[in-house]
Amino acid sequence: MHRGPSQSALGQASRAKQGSLKARLLDFWNAQEQDRDAGIDEAAASLRSRGKLASFIPAGSKILDVACGTSANLKWFASRGNYFGTDVSIGFLRLGHKPERRLTCADAEALPFRDGCFDAATLTFALEHTVDPVGVLREMCRVVGRKVG
Numbered sequence: 001m002h003r004g005p006s007q008s009a010l011g012q013a014s015r016a017k018q019g020s021l022k023a024r025l026l027d028f029w030n031a032q033e034q035d036r037d038a039g040i041d042e043a044a045a046s047l048r049s050r051g052k053l054a055s056f057i058p059a060g061s062k063i064l065d066v067a068c069g070t071s072a073n074l075k076w077f078a079s080r081g082n083y084f085g086t087d088v089s090i091g092f093l094r095l096g097h098k099p100e101r102r103l104t105c106a107d108a109e110a111l112p113f114r115d116g117c118f119d120a121a122t123l124t125f126a127l128e129h130t131v132d133p134v135g136v137l138r139e140m141c142r143v144v145g146r147k148v149g
C-alpha cells in the first residue's frame with residue numbers, strides 16, 4: 001500500500017517553498033532602490049488616511065512602523081511619539097535614512113524587539129507583500145503586548 005508523503009516531509013517542502021519565495025521577494029525589494037521614484041513615497045505619505053491612522057495613536061507613544069520603506073509615515077507619526085521603522089529592504093531604508101531616524105532592517109515575521117516594548121504598531125500597503133501575513137500580524141501584536149487567539 002502506497003502512502004503519500006509524511007506530514008514532516010510536507011512541512012519541510014512548505015518551509016523550503018516559503019524560504020524561496022521570501023528570498024525572491026527580498027531580491028525584488030532590494031532591486032527597487034536603483035529605480036525608486038521618490039514621488040511615490042511622497043504621494044503615499046500625503047494620503048489623509050495615514051493622518052487618520054496616526055490620530056488613533058495616543059500622544060507620547062512608542063510607535064513601530066513595520067515595512068516602513070523609506071519611512072514616509074514619519075510625517076504623520078512624529079507628532080504622536082517616538083517613531084521606529086523597520087523594513088526587510090536595506091535599500092529602502094538607505095533611501096529614508098537620516099541621522100535622527102531610528103530604522104532597522106528586519107523581517108516582519110521575526111521582529112527583533114522584546115514583547116510589549118511598543119505602544120502601537122502600524123503597517124501600510126505591505127501586508128499583501130508578505131509570505132506569512134498571519135505571522136506578521138502575530139509579531140505586531142507580540143511587540144505591543146497583545147495576545148492573539
